[in-house]
Amino acid sequence: MTRPGTRRLSRTLLLIAGLFVAGTAAAQEEPKVPVQVDVVVVSNQGSEVQPRQLAQMKQTFASQGLRFSSFRQLSSNRVEVARNTPAHVSLPDGKTATLRLIELKEGTARVSLEVPGVISSMETKLGREGTVYQKVGEYQGGNLVLALSAAK
Numbered sequence: 001m002t003r004p005g006t007r008r009l010s011r012t013l014l015l016i017a018g019l020f021v022a023g024t025a026a027a028q029e030e031p032k033v034p035v036q037v038d039v040v041v042v043s044n045q046g047s048e049v050q051p052r053q054l055a056q057m058k059q060t061f062a063s064q065g066l067r068f069s070s071f072r073q074l075s076s077n078r079v080e081v082a083r084n085t086p087a088h089v090s091l092p093d094g095k096t097a098t099l100r101l102i103e104l105k106e107g108t109a110r111v112s113l114e115v116p117g118v119i120s121s122m123e124t125k126l127g128r129e130g131t132v133y134q135k136v137g138e139y140q141g142g143n144l145v146l147a148l149s150a151a152k
Contacts, residue, residue, distance in 0.1 A: 034151035043142025
């Protein structure tokens with residue numbers, strides 16, 4: 001037969017152990033950031049802008065002195081980027097872009113991008129607004145560009 005004080009102590013120790021395990025699991029849960037990755041080929045062959053949402057990209061490029069007449073989206077991916085779990089996006093030239101979370105601070109994610117043979121490692125910041133454009137190679141007579149933005 002156990003004494004009432006011993007039972008209370010046992011329950012308290014079990015409660016503390018349970019909170020410790022739960023706290024450790026929550027601390028080990030790494031932050032994940034949803035990222036929209038659009039793979040676009042830009043060129044001066046033709047004048048298509050597909051889909052129409054790429055008109056904004058065309059305007060941004062023009063304002064920076066980059067004149068292309070054709071913008072064609074090849075794929076659109078929503079990936080989750082984490083520190084220990086990189087996200088991979090297949091490119092049409094057979095390469096793979098790898099995105100990894102470096103830091104998440106005050107709603108802004110610092111993300112690294114790697115594309116073998118093209119970009120060994122590049123850092124960029126993704127916030128709630130805006131898109132980052134990065135050339136990742138040549139493709140079908142044009143330039144292959146990744147459009148990276150925080151997914152909604």
